[in-house]
Amino acid sequence: MAQPRADAPSKIILEGSDLHRVVDRIAHQILEKTSGATGTVLLGIPTRGVPLAHRLAARIHAFEGVEVPVGSLDITLYRDDLRLKATRALGKTELPSGGIDGLRVILVDDVLFSGRSVRAALDALQDLGRPSSVQLAVLVDRGHRQLPIRADYVGKNIPTALSESVKVALTEIDGADEVRLIGGLK
Amino acid sequence: MIKHLRSAADLDAATATLILDTAGEMASLSGREVKKLPALRGRTVVNLFYEDSTRTRISFEAAAKRLSADVINFSAKGSSVSKGESLKDTALTLQAMGADAVVIRHGASGAPHRLAEWVDGSVVNAGDGTHEHPTQALLDAYTMRSRLGRLDGLRVAIVGDVLHSRVARSNVLLLTTLGAQVTVVGPPTLVPLDLAAALSEKTQISYDLDAVLPDSDVVMMLRVQTERMQDSYFPSAREYSRRYGLDMRRLQKMPDHAIVMHPGPMNRGMEIAPEVADSPRSTIVEQVANGVSVRMAVLYLLLGGK
Numbered sequence: 023m024a025q026p027r028a029d030a031p032s033k034i035i036l037e038g039s040d041l042h043r044v045v046d047r048i049a050h051q052i053l054e055k056t057s058g059a060t061g062t063v064l065l066g067i068p069t070r071g072v073p074l075a076h077r078l079a080a081r082i083h084a085f086e087g088v089e090v091p092v093g094s095l096d097i098t099l100y101r102d103d104l105r106l107k108a109t110r111a112l113g114k115t116e117l118p119s120g121g122i123d124g125l126r127v128i129l130v131d132d133v134l135f136s137g138r139s140v141r142a143a144l145d146a147l148q149d150l151g152r153p154s155s156v157q158l159a160v161l162v163d164r165g166h167r168q169l170p171i172r173a174d175y176v177g178k179n180i181p182t183a184l185s186e187s188v189k190v191a192l193t194e195i196d197g198a199d200e201v202r203l204i205g206g207l208k
Numbered sequence: 209m210i211k212h213l214r215s216a217a218d219l220d221a222a223t224a225t226l227i228l229d230t231a232g233e234m235a236s237l238s239g240r241e242v243k244k245l246p247a248l249r250g251r252t253v254v255n256l257f258y259e260d261s262t263r264t265r266i267s268f269e270a271a272a273k274r275l276s277a278d279v280i281n282f283s284a285k286g287s288s289v290s291k292g293e294s295l296k297d298t299a300l301t302l303q304a305m306g307a308d309a310v311v312i313r314h315g316a317s318g319a320p321h322r323l324a325e326w327v328d329g330s331v332v333n334a335g336d337g338t339h340e341h342p343t344q345a346l347l348d349a350y351t352m353r354s355r356l357g358r359l360d361g362l363r364v365a366i367v368g369d370v371l372h373s374r375v376a377r378s379n380v381l382l383l384t385t386l387g388a389q390v391t392v393v394g395p396p397t398l399v400p401l402d403l404a405a406a407l408s409e410k411t412q413i414s415y416d417l418d419a420v421l422p423d424s425d426v427v428m429m430l431r432v433q434t435e436r437m438q439d440s441y442f443p444s445a446r447e448y449s450r451r452y453g454l455d456m457r458r459l460q461k462m463p464d465h466a467i468v469m470h471p472g473p474m475n476r477g478m479e480i481a482p483e484v485a486d487s488p489r490s491t492i493v494e495q496v497a498n499g500v501s502v503r504m505a506v507l508y509l510l511l512g513g514k
Contacts, residue, residue: 096233099247099275099508109209109513111226112233149242 036201044177049081068113070132073194091118100142127153132190134160137171216342216381230505248277254307271503299326330510345378347502360387368430384408397441421461428469455481
């Protein structure tokens with residue numbers, strides 16, 4: 023997929039406290055839909071899904087005092103486009119000490135796009151154990167799915183053109199909280 | 209990323225560190241119930257072994273299989289090689305079969321370099337003559353880093369038959385690249401002056417093991433390769449063992465944190481005393497386990513991408 027040029031025009035979609043509110047809302051929705059987030063594990067997909075998962079767990083704890091275990095799930099070795107690009111470095115896979123068997127796993131990622139990352143995550147999960155169910159939480163859904171996959175929790179729907187890209191920055195990694203739409207604007 | 213791994217000199221510090229980091233991730237994945245990963249599905253890895261080997265061949269085979277590659281094992285015994293087929297013709301056969309990677313062990317130094325000219329796939333040197341054995345050096349470096357936490361500034365003594373040792377050669381090159389301070393130790397007949405200098409200007413030479421031990425974080429004992437010795441390099445096995453063998457008495461001279469390594473197979477009682485080999489300071493079994501993770505990392509990084 024063509025990436026917009028570095029100097030392409032860009033627009034900020036979410037920023038600072040707006041982004042925090044969106045995370046708060048997802049945390050509330052998780053609590054609501056899972057009846058208090060018991061028997062639930064949050065697994066972030068590196069890179070930016072991991073700090074998002076930690077934030078969601080922290081907010082859930084702040085709202086209802088529930089400790090939700092957090093882990094990370096690297097999908098690199100399960101990607102279907104490994105051969106199309108230069109070799110990728112691996113991320114971390116760390117499951118919470120309680121594992122995932124029989125629990126509700128909520129996958130957390132920053133942007134939902136083609137759905138291929140989620141497909142890879144489902145395959146990776148299957149090799150790690152047998153969750154009772156799997157849900158998906160994303161900060162941004164930008165459309166253009168190529169697989170029959172949908173998110174259970176969406177922070178913000180951003181209609182995009184294929185020529186545009188969505189860039190999520192998080193304080194833990196990038197030094198600031200921001201969602202930016204790049205390219206395609208006049 | 210590089211295409212072939214023929215020599216430890218192919219690796220700069222960044223690439224070597226990437227391999228070690230990737231091996232760390234591979235190691236953490238190997239603890240789980242389903243050890244197979246789909247990254248190299250549909251790729252073919254040929255193990256082309258002209259010399260006997262247990263751990264290296266099994267290790268490469270396990271690594272390729274855990275990454276879901278198809279593995280073809282070829283050993284010279286019982287193949288057309290015993291009918292006189294040349295390395296080139298064998299290479300062309302592998303090429304026609306569509307091998308994505310060829311892991312080669314050969315008695316002739318430089319065989320992997322020649323092979324790389326004949327096949328399109330990646331070539332991984334699994335030991336060529338007395339030249340190099342880069343994945344052994346990588347797994348040794350990985351073991352040192354996981355036991356001692358770093359490589360930069362580490363003082364490593366490589367002891368014994370340096371002349372015939374491909375393990376020593378690759379280790380000197382790799383460890384120096386990664387910032388370790390290497391001293392090669394052995395009888396003058398087995399540690400030629402020009403050899404260590406040719407390997408790396410930073411490498412030191414010593415003929416006195418007892419003097420080196422107190423200042424070493426890692427002591428790597430090399431196997432005395434009797435099968436490669438046509439001449440007599442030392443008067444007797446007993447004398448070699450007395451001067452350059454690592455026994456409990458010498459182990460006491462090492463710093464408390466220092467570790468003992470051996471690439472295997474060991475001559476127990478010759479270069480290493482059995483009680484040293486089996487002591488908690490020895491990483492010999494760990495090295496074998498780490499070998500699979502390191503070779504997974506190498507195969508993934510060579511074959512995983514475009």
